[in-house]
Amino acid sequence: MATIDETKSAEGSDETPKYKVIGTRPIRHDGADKVTGRALYGADIKVKGMLYGAIHRSPHAHANIKSIDTSKAEALPGVRAVATSADLPEPGDKIAELGEGSVVLNHLSSNNLARTKVLYKGHSIAAVAADNIHIAREAASLIEVEYELLPPVLDVMEAMSDEAPVLNPDVRTEEVATGEKGDKPTNVAKRFLFEKGDIEKGFAEAKYVVEREFRTSTVHQGYIEPHVATVLWNNDGQITVWTPTQGTFSVRQQVAELLDVPLARVKVVPAEIGGGFGGKISVYLAPAAAVLSRKSGAPVQLVMDRADVLQATGPTPGSYIKIKMGVDAEGHLTAADAWMAYEAGGYPGAPIGAGAMCVFSCYDIPNGRVEGFDVCVNKPRTNAYRAPGATNAAFATEGVVDELCGKLGMSPIDFRLLNASKEGTRRIDGVVYPRVGLVETLEAIKESEHFKTPLTGKNQGRGIGSGFWFNAGLKSAVTATVNSDGSVGLLEGSTDIGGSRTAIAMQFAEAIGLAAEDIKPAVVDTDSVGYTDVTGGSRVTYATGWAAYEAAQDLKRQIIARSAELWDVDPAQVSYEDGHVIGPDKKACFKEIAVELSAGGEPLVGRGVSNHNEPGGAFGTHVVDVEVDPDTGKVDILRYTAAQDCGTAIHPAYVEGQIQGGAVQGIGWGLNEEYWYDKEGSMTNANFLDYRIPTCYDLPMIDAIIVEVPNPGHPYGVRGVGEVPIVPPPAALAAAIQDAVGVQMTELPMSPPRVLHELLKK
């Protein structure tokens, strides 16, 4: 796989590599555990004396709860405890700040155990703990709920109308720019508005103007491991939660807030996590399991099945987007206008803010306007999914761009190169880009063998698409404990969802001058490491890697000071370079000095923290070749190449893996995945057979081109990698379908029936 590194190539091929550890491909530290079945994921955690729980869920999409009768469940032999929302404290109108966003606690609490209403099919109402899972499930089915049925609203546009049934009586439309709130109950929780330049003037200057409407379906992250939480509420009031999560500290805070107990009384122990992609941040089970544990006096495990995961966790929103863009005769964009409505699900919180900031993020546009709405509908409360909000937006924008290229008779790559965002470009929402690598990804695709190989077959087509994600910094902490043999244990607060243990350890190893294998990284519980924000926002390799770098700097300072003492020289005469501490007449490598200092004095422990917010932003450009079956509308992928600027690739194999995995999730979103609802708001494909994520038989190899434009805001130039690659695929696929069979797809997924429908219309 090709790697483009402007710094390395500029230095010439006979230069020694810039780094010793960074850029190599060591075996991951947790590898043996994961290929032997020893790694313990959420449901593998078995605590002594543990009870098994089950949840009673709403069969209705929208209803008032009139009464809940748990007596039959309680009477079933083997049942130890039953919990409902009455067991959770009333949060009032409190808002919790969760590091990477805030949440109205009443909504989070009601999403865990419904209070007065159910807002989607599958909404949790009551939980049971019993001696085994079979009794628990039977008991859950014996819970009787009396409902007053309400009409559901599933479509985002219908939900915005004045006649729509209102889901949450407390929701008022907030104007995000001013903080002002409307005065009547509504499904529209937020309105974003971003403006730049003079949009009327911009469109007046355009030679071509294209306006199109797009729709995208609700899709799920589709991680293979269902949600699970095991909780012990001990007799002294201490609560321990074992769970697979993207953020142990976030779970700690959510659990503490929802149970109204002090933060320090909750300890969260991370299990290995079987995928998340943004979907394993919110709590769904731990609060109920905690209540069941308190009531039963035993640890309780609650686990979801696949239907629960699809129906009752946070998918990412369906959306309606209208885009209007104008270009002058030379192909320069003159103006752009977006109107975007995202489904929040049952409670407010769609990633519309991010979507609105991302919608024109790839283009340098002088005049623009973006209006976005967060809209409640009777679907599960949406959550983050890999570049949340950006994929919907890119599908719409890139669709219009592709049409403009057609009108101009310009190649889509050259059009993008002409209009690409670069250092100094001001986005519509006001942010000015630092050094970014969109142009380099476009050039990498343009120069790729894939792009240079012409397509020859009938009904075949090629499309390209670009995408952006901000990436995040936030807070991370790492502790480096030096062992008496000079090896190092690295305690990390970032849960490892795809190999980050190793990426963090490699940055520490690079900084201190050890091999990756000399470091033993461990993801530890919330009592054992400093506060660390979620594994999300493509931030872990950037921010926790930076914390590890700082821990190495801290150790170096200690080693210099103590070596000076040991050697009886002035500390100013001692330095630490290239893995060695160097004095006026002595030199020792890290291991030698660590052994000596550990034997003769206090333990060596390094502390590293980070809270930087220059993650750099990252862009990707993808090219895809497809063949469309004109009889069925099925789209086959013939070839796929994704180029992405990752700043500096710490572990290139896992960088490629992020790009490939994200691209394939985007392919699933583009071609096949969707929630099917009937009129009553019941999801009719809540299993993996019918909610069909891509299998290996649906795909070719995914070529990843790593582009390295180092991020000036990181010691090693790292940019986050994980999220960008899901953004371009639906757009690139739509362009390829257009190229293959001449139909413009404006709705996701571009499944066989939809493509065939467009073909038959032609």
Next chain:
Amino acid sequence: MAKKRIVTATINGREEEFLCQPRQTLLEILRDTLSLTGAKEGCSNGNCGACTVLVDGRAVNTCMVLGVEADGTDIETIEGLAPGDGLDPIQEAFLGNAALQCGICTPGYIMAAKAFLDENPNPTEEEIRFAMAGNLCRCTGYDKIVRAIQEAAEKRAGQPASCQKETV
């Protein structure tokens, strides 16, 4: 509740006897009764392959088999795959090719790949993709998994027969 039955099966080369309710799946028995948690529950209905083990040499979704049906069978799970000191070539290939990210699908994938390579030691990419379509992975996009299985096939082909025998 129906009475528990005594079931006898060979598991990773050792004869095991266990009590089993008729409604318990083989997956539940493996995980909860025998503490073999390498097989994972991803879907409970045979769609994802995370619970794959070998039953009499065939890859089986254990969430679709009842524990009582295992009576008299020879079962091989991920826990029994690696020789005492080291790893099976398939396990090595998964690590060397970075063919896992979160790793939850990995045990099932490796067992399914073993059954497949035992049957077809020299497969094409197309054959690998067809055979593995019942094992879902949401992290990797499958590229590195397919490459790992290709490499494992090559490694196995280069091994002496006695060595291959040991892992059967």
